[in-house]
Amino acid sequence: MTDRRAEAVRALTRNLGHDFRDRSLLEQALTHASVGEGAERDARGRPFIDNQRMEFLGDRVLGLLVADRLMRDFPEADEGDMSARLHALVDKAACARVAERLDVGPAMRLSPGEAKQGGRRREGVLGDAMEAILAAVWLDGGIEAARQVFDHAWQPEFAATPKKALTNPKSALQEWALGQGRALPTYRIVERTGSDHAPTFTVEASVAGYPPLTAQGRSRQDAEKAAATALLQREGVI
Structure with missing residues (x-):
């Protein structure tokens, strides 16, 4: 890991507010598929694994946390309104905005080609990584740790959501x-x-x-x- 990226990972950890017990979970969450499984190895000689499986889990974790928050914050909202709000809070653009605020891009591990093409600023790359990071926190610290990171990181998204969400x-x-x-x-x-x-x-x-x-x-x-x-x-x- 380069000194610049190592500092970016430390800064991201501070921004998340979660101290990982198993730092390999965060490293996996930050590893883009472009790196290629086994193409790079960590300090112990173990191959890095990309974040696609983490992203799969993180998508479900995010949906659960958003749904739970909506149930508590909007006790009078009907199912259609909450579904519209949930969609706005879990879509790729929202996840990418959260990632940008947390400075995820500089901490990511990308292939040289992906990095040269602007992958650290690309919405899809950042959104996927943010979901993977949420999964990593869940696996490392459980649901309450994930909820704390989520409540902090997604608060601006909740504040920006219209009072009346579009159902269709x-x-x-x-x-x-x-x-x-x-x-x-x-x-x-x-x-x-x-x-x-x-x-x-x-x-x-x-x-x-x-x-x-x-x-x-x-x-x-x-x-x-x-x-x-x-x-x-x-x-x-x-």
């Missing part, structure tokens, strides 16, 4: 487009990345006469909803 952003975008005298919005898959068990879809949403906008999600449907929401936000509708 695609329908809202359709109504807005028709109200502007435009044709129905269109969606297309720009990219599909990640493993088979944890894919990431990048979808572009378009309304005639307006610049298109892309967003990511765990499924095509989630990515379309995220893109519709982002487009409505950009145009000042919500």
